Amino acid sequence: MSLTGMAGGPPLRMGVSISDHVAGIYAVTGILAALHERARTGKGRRIEVPLFSTMISLLSYEAALHLYSGEVPGPVGSGHRSLMPYNAVGTKDGYIVIDAHLPKFWSALCGALQIEAIENDPRFRTLDVRNRNRDELLKILNEIFPAKTSREWLEILETKGVPCAPINDLKSALEDEITSALKMVVDIEHEGVGLTFQAVGNPIRMPDAGEPQYSSPPLLGEHTEVVLREVAGYSDDKIGLLLRDEVVAQKSETQL
Numbered sequence: 001m002s003l004t005g006m007a008g009g010p011p012l013r014m015g016v017s018i019s020d021h022v023a024g025i026y027a028v029t030g031i032l033a034a035l036h037e038r039a040r041t042g043k044g045r046r047i048e049v050p051l052f053s054t055m056i057s058l059l060s061y062e063a064a065l066h067l068y069s070g071e072v073p074g075p076v077g078s079g080h081r082s083l084m085p086y087n088a089v090g091t092k093d094g095y096i097v098i099d100a101h102l103p104k105f106w107s108a109l110c111g112a113l114q115i116e117a118i119e120n121d122p123r124f125r126t127l128d129v130r131n132r133n134r135d136e137l138l139k140i141l142n143e144i145f146p147a148k149t150s151r152e153w154l155e156i157l158e159t160k161g162v163p164c165a166p167i168n169d170l171k172s173a174l175e176d177e178i179t180s181a182l183k184m185v186v187d188i189e190h191e192g193v194g195l196t197f198q199a200v201g202n203p204i205r206m207p208d209a210g211e212p213q214y215s216s217p218p219l220l221g222e223h224t225e226v227v228l229r230e231v232a233g234y235s236d237d238k239i240g241l242l243l244r245d246e247v248v249a250q251k252s253e254t255q256l
Helices: 018-041 053-059 059-067 103-114 127-132 135-147 149-160 172-175 177-181 224-231 236-244
Strands: 086-090 093-097 163-168 185-190 195-200
Touching: 018 053, 053 086, 086 135, 093 149, 103 127, 127 135, 149 163, 172 177, 224 236
Parallel strands: none
Antiparallel strands: 086 093, 093 163, 185 195
């Protein structure tokens, strides 16, 4: 949180629970590695993925910077610590992101904004000096971009070959044509309650395996007996006692 937010502002939380999600991804990586080892050696492994370790690993180049220099980095808003310009800018009706830190893109941006005069300005000529004078450059950009809408700027920048993208709200992101093309919003039939609902799809693509298949979400207790019998190895008598005494949940036909 100390790296998120605007310089001088309070620490901010990310919009999603990143530690939970990434720990799950790391756990899958560990499981796959352990399965590969088991196939070679016949031995299993215990796998631990602490949430704390997960977050430390995500510090990435920020951690490397501190470990090398001793500097304690703070937040840089929507920008990048060492790339400039590479940040969000406000338009007449929203925000877009631009990435023009490489020389050819810096030149293209200056042409798109009709500010060719500053392309070779000693304050902005190279990436190194742009980083040192980022506040001055941001002031110039923030005076220009509010003159047009996000769509207008995106068309201009794309024509000039400047990397850019809109900052979508959640509704717009889920309705984006790329989201649709990648089938990242899917319809799932819920067999237990007889309805169809929408959910986020699987980002892992395996074209040779056909389209991803999404099973109906289980009702509470729907697989209790299967898990106890086939995974835990419990006898029918033991399962019956657990169900009778309501120690475990069992499927109810009235659940919604």
